[in-house]
Amino acid sequence: MWKPPERIKYKPQPGLNPSAEEARSAVMFTPVKLGPLSLEQRTWVPAMVPWRSNEDGFVTDDVLDWYERFAKGQPGAIVIEATGIRDIPSGPLLRIGDDRFIPGLKELADVVRSASRGKTRLLIQIIDFLTIRRRPEPAKYFARFLAVTDEHRERLEAHDWTEQQIREHLAGLPDAELDTILTEPELEALRMGYRERVTDLHLPHVKNLPRVLPDLFAQATRRAREAGIDGVELHYAHAYTMASFLSATNGRTDGYGGPRRNRVRLPLEIFQHIRNVVGEDYCVGCRFLSDECIEGGNTVDDARYFAVEFARAGMDFLSLSRGGKFDDAKQPLVGWAAYPYTGRSGYECMPGYISDDFGPFGRNIEPVAQIKAAVNGAGYNTPVVVIGGIHGFQQAEALLREGKADIIGAARQSLADPDWFLKLRLGKGDQVRVCEYTNYCEGLDTKHKQVTCQLWDRLQLATQDVALSRDGRRRLVAPEWDSSD
Numbered sequence: 001m002w003k004p005p006e007r008i009k010y011k012p013q014p015g016l017n018p019s020a021e022e023a024r025s026a027v028m029f030t031p032v033k034l035g036p037l038s039l040e041q042r043t044w045v046p047a048m049v050p051w052r053s054n055e056d057g058f059v060t061d062d063v064l065d066w067y068e069r070f071a072k073g074q075p076g077a078i079v080i081e082a083t084g085i086r087d088i089p090s091g092p093l094l095r096i097g098d099d100r101f102i103p104g105l106k107e108l109a110d111v112v113r114s115a116s117r118g119k120t121r122l123l124i125q126i127i128d129f130l131t132i133r134r135r136p137e138p139a140k141y142f143a144r145f146l147a148v149t150d151e152h153r154e155r156l157e158a159h160d161w162t163e164q165q166i167r168e169h170l171a172g173l174p175d176a177e178l179d180t181i182l183t184e185p186e187l188e189a190l191r192m193g194y195r196e197r198v199t200d201l202h203l204p205h206v207k208n209l210p211r212v213l214p215d216l217f218a219q220a221t222r223r224a225r226e227a228g229i230d231g232v233e234l235h236y237a238h239a240y241t242m243a244s245f246l247s248a249t250n251g252r253t254d255g256y257g258g259p260r261r262n263r264v265r266l267p268l269e270i271f272q273h274i275r276n277v278v279g280e281d282y283c284v285g286c287r288f289l290s291d292e293c294i295e296g297g298n299t300v301d302d303a304r305y306f307a308v309e310f311a312r313a314g315m316d317f318l319s320l321s322r323g324g325k326f327d328d329a330k331q332p333l334v335g336w337a338a339y340p341y342t343g344r345s346g347y348e349c350m351p352g353y354i355s356d357d358f359g360p361f362g363r364n365i366e367p368v369a370q371i372k373a374a375v376n377g378a379g380y381n382t383p384v385v386v387i388g389g390i391h392g393f394q395q396a397e398a399l400l401r402e403g404k405a406d407i408i409g410a411a412r413q414s415l416a417d418p419d420w421f422l423k424l425r426l427g428k429g430d431q432v433r434v435c436e437y438t439n440y441c442e443g444l445d446t447k448h449k450q451v452t453c454q455l456w457d458r459l460q461l462a463t464q465d466v467a468l469s470r471d472g473r474r475r476l477v478a479p480e481w482d483s484s485d
């Protein structure tokens, strides 16, 4: 992962913990309404893909164990990981693109309800993504994947060469010469791996996205509701289809790109269609970016505009992330696909302990405060979730009291210690296993390996009933906590 050049090392600073009595009067542990849904407290475990599903996209026993463990910490809400809305092979990513996924998701909803003793509300993040391929072997690329065109012949001045001769010639050229012969998309396919964009209007399925996506999202929402999941988070963030529609880099010429009002059109049409299908009385919100953190990308000014549009449309919550784009992703190794969390924007999404002058903690707080102010200023009180390096009570409570956000999301801190909100509430904050922001977990995610936290591994590994990762070296869920300790 990219690291800021300053390379300043930070230690977590959770600050003072509340006593049980102080926690009772903390804003963090007061209820909040997300439209028709009430959360018992303003604590939130954001979506995290742990690679526990199978090639068929079903809820497995490992998926159940994973969420059961988070639910034992009784946060106000848990958001189930990014779950695909299409019924297409997607590797071990959870899916919700067909009714056959409903029973497994229902079991998951039951497990969370029971493990949290009814205290945690469960949402599911639903996602669409476009095709991305692995970086090819150059020889294979020139032999098989490149479509030889008249432009190539022109630039090579090779009008009477056979296609085979052109392929062989290109395969032998140095990089600098290829730069003058291949197009930008061809160079990208060679050096990064082929990747579709929402602006590829020459591809019929990309052109048709505005026609097919509203119902794909709406049917996924209907299934979530039928499974007994309490609400849906539309994934409009990071590197995926809907964030790409919102992006300032979206130059579609069919009324769905260009100015902001066009870029927000499909995200709003999807939401409207969901409302038509599932009604007003089901919690639906979205996750989007406070800043894309890329050159020429959306800034907080765009995010303020989108937030007000989403609030006006009647979304039940707005959850803000930042960065996480393909645009500045590192070149992957041959045989690997590009990953959107490897560049500077990826760092902004999941800042690690090696950082710049600002440091890794709370980088999203001020942008989110500006976005919330815009929403409130426009006359809406849609709850806003802030996420990014939040790991201490003092910081979280202060930002809630100052009205900078309405709900505290913590992904990696909750992974390190799924009981941390509970420990704070019970006045046992000194027992919290504090995340060190090493991004060991993220490294596993990048390789699509079962995600675990490096702080768990030293504990109870020898115990017989501890489920282990495929390599047998890591436990699959956080150690249990005895609240009477």
Ligand SMILES: Cc1cc2nc3c(=O)[nH]c(=O)nc-3n(C[C@H](O)[C@H](O)[C@H](O)COP(=O)(O)O)c2cc1C
Binding pocket: 046, 047, 048, 049, 050, 081, 082, 125, 235, 237, 238, 287, 321, 349, 350, 351, 387, 388, 389, 390, 409, 410, 411, 412, 413, 441, 442, 445, 451
């Ligand atoms: C292992 C892992 C998987 C993640 N998967 C998702 C995901 O499925 N959807 C999403 O929107 N964000 C995902 N994220 C990003 C987190 O939700 C969160 O925005 C990010 O980690 C920053 O918050 P934090 O500092 O509290 O960890 C993931 C993060 C991690 C560490």
Ligand code: SF4
Binding pocket: 412, 413, 415, 416, 434, 435, 436, 437, 438, 439, 440, 441, 442, 452, 453, 454, 455
């Ligand atoms: S591995 Fe654990 S300690 Fe490291 S960043 Fe992830 S959750 Fe935090």
